[in-house]
Amino acid sequence: QLQLQESGPGLVKPSETLSLTCTVSGGSISSSSYYWGWIRQPPGKGLEWIGSIYYSGSTYYNPSLKSRVTISVDTSKNQFSLKLSSVTAADTAVYYCASNAMTYRYFDLWGRGTLVTVSS
Amino acid sequence: EIVLTQSPGTLSLSPGERATLSCRASQSVSSSYLAWYQQKPGQAPRLLIYGASSRATGIPDRFSGSGSGTDFTLTISRLEPEDFAVYYCQQYGSSTGITFGQGTRLEIK
Numbered sequence: 001q002l003q004l005q006e007s008g009p010g011l012v013k014p015s016e017t018l019s020l021t022c023t024v025s026g027g028s029i030s031s032s033s034y035y036w037g038w039i040r041q042p043p044g045k046g047l048e049w050i051g052s053i054y055y056s057g058s059t060y061y062n063p064s065l066k067s068r069v070t071i072s073v074d075t076s077k078n079q080f081s082l083k084l085s086s087v088t089a090a091d092t093a094v095y096y097c098a099s100n101a102m103t104y105r106y107f108d109l110w111g112r113g114t115l116v117t118v119s120s
Numbered sequence: 121e122i123v124l125t126q127s128p129g130t131l132s133l134s135p136g137e138r139a140t141l142s143c144r145a146s147q148s149v150s151s152s153y154l155a156w157y158q159q160k161p162g163q164a165p166r167l168l169i170y171g172a173s174s175r176a177t178g179i180p181d182r183f184s185g186s187g188s189g190t191d192f193t194l195t196i197s198r199l200e201p202e203d204f205a206v207y208y209c210q211q212y213g214s215s216t217g218i219t220f221g222q223g224t225r226l227e228i229k
Contacts, residue, residue, distance in 0.1 A: 064121075106212075
């Protein structure tokens, strides 16, 4: 069955760029049924959607983060990636990747999440 | 941006009781684009309800969703011990993107 797994550095310095990759297994990222999304959750706080991408490369982003976010897709590797620039301590969070249903835009399958800490 | 406000912030109930969780939107949301999630400590969220009232695969029928416009409700008919968790609502709007509510913590009384 479909599984998602986040990977990337657990520690990023302030002002640098956070980079994460989500690997999709058990299915194709080129499915017409899904966007693929990133969501984050600061420690002890709620969920914040970052953005989503379709296999064609079409994206939509959270307006509050749009200026710092780039999401890309690599269909040959069945992966999609997140880059968040100019990070601060406020970007410290567990970052999740998830499948984002095309029809109703819910997130029905999530990765386990990866904690990224922004600190010098 | 559409803001989702969940109430109460914390709900204290006993197993076997009925839980009613509210999600209110700052402007009208299409029912098709309203979802509910359950999150337990150290775990990723789990989809419970989509399209305001459709249960996701494998979700017990004690979970139900209802509502339209700006007011949506998640009801758990008879609480089981494993239902005590944090619950989030989520909406999608074509011009505003995706937002989540701040969550309701359901705790054992």
